[in-house]
Amino acid sequence: MSANVIEVRGLRTQFGDHVVHEALDLDLRRGEILGVVGGSGTGKSVLLRTIVGLIRPAAGTVSVLGQDVRQLSGPAREALERRWGVMFQDGALFSALTVQENVEVPLRAVPGLDDAQRQALAQLKVSMAGLPWSANAKYPADLSGGMKKRAGLARALALDPEIVFLDEPTAGLDPIGADAFDRLIVALRDALNLSVFLVTHDLDTLHACCDRIAVLAEKKVLTTGTMAEMLDVQHPWVHEYFHGPRARAAVADKE
Numbered sequence: 544m545s546a547n548v549i550e551v552r553g554l555r556t557q558f559g560d561h562v563v564h565e566a567l568d569l570d571l572r573r574g575e576i577l578g579v580v581g582g583s584g585t586g587k588s589v590l591l592r593t594i595v596g597l598i599r600p601a602a603g604t605v606s607v608l609g610q611d612v613r614q615l616s617g618p619a620r621e622a623l624e625r626r627w628g629v630m631f632q633d634g635a636l637f638s639a640l641t642v643q644e645n646v647e648v649p650l651r652a653v654p655g656l657d658d659a660q661r662q663a664l665a666q667l668k669v670s671m672a673g674l675p676w677s678a679n680a681k682y683p684a685d686l687s688g689g690m691k692k693r694a695g696l697a698r699a700l701a702l703d704p705e706i707v708f709l710d711e712p713t714a715g716l717d718p719i720g721a722d723a724f725d726r727l728i729v730a731l732r733d734a735l736n737l738s739v740f741l742v743t744h745d746l747d748t749l750h751a752c753c754d755r756i757a758v759l760a761e762k763k764v765l766t767t768g769t770m771a772e773m774l775d776v777q778h779p780w781v782h783e784y785f786h787g788p789r790a791r792a793a794v795a796d797k798e
């Protein structure tokens with residue numbers, strides 16, 4: 544079994560003439576939390592969306608759990624998609640459905656689950672995401688930003704995925720809420736043996752959660768490594784990001 548659950552090789556993505564990624568390589572190792580960082584517009588979300596097959600790359604290969612995403616279609620593709628869960632930046636919840644019903648959506652594709660089993664499983668995921676029982680019956684409009692994110696996480700966990708993609712999970716949260724979310728991510732990874740692809744700008748999250756960091760710049764993954772290794776990278780953006788005032792505050796916070 545490969546140590547990598549995701550392998551991206553030679554990826555090019557573009558919109559018209561605008562090349563976002565060129566010759567991009569990336570690995571996500573089994574069981575790790577990989578933090579994907581980079582300046583605004585460097586293509587972090589586009590990379591996530593390309594890996595899960597929502598954007599078609601212009602060149603290169605994307606292999607997830609040993610299978611080439613682009614080569615699959617129909618039931619084989621659906622079977623692979625059931626092995627990952629995605630939490631989008633804004634939660635991407637259906638506004639007309641309650642939290643529990645939102646989490647039930649992916650479960651509806653599972654054959655053999657009756658209504659009661661599906662509802663019970665959805666409620667379990669809602670509580671695993673750290674939401675109170677009362678959240679099950681609430682609509683997205685009635686939730687705080689942090690609760691919406693947890694509801695999005697519950698839905699991402701619905702099918703017991705092996706890989707979870709998180710797009711800026713702590714963006715817009717207050718520091719206490721963000722800290723709690725960081726701890727939840729690590730606890731879920733440990734309990735469920737997840738591999739996590741985590742797009743973030745949040746230095747505290749990188750410190751608290753990530754085993755490795757991948758930096759997107761110049762259309763590719765410029766460098767990958769641990770937080771300690773990032774501190775020695777001489778590239779101007781990387782240096783500024785990991786040594787700037789916010790980085791110092793994040794380090795001081797952990798000491």
Ligand SMILES: Nc1ncnc2c1ncn2[C@@H]1O[C@H](COP(=O)(O)OP(=O)(O)OP(=O)(O)O)[C@@H](O)[C@H]1O
Pocket residue numbers: 558563581582583584585586587588589590
């Ligand atoms: N559907 C699309 N059509 C055209 N251009 C797009 C599309 N989606 C993204 N882009 C462009 O691709 C580039 C990368 O966008 P992306 O959202 O991945 O950046 P990002 O690194 O996630 O940024 P941020 O940190 O601000 O969220 C941007 O220039 C964006 O305008």
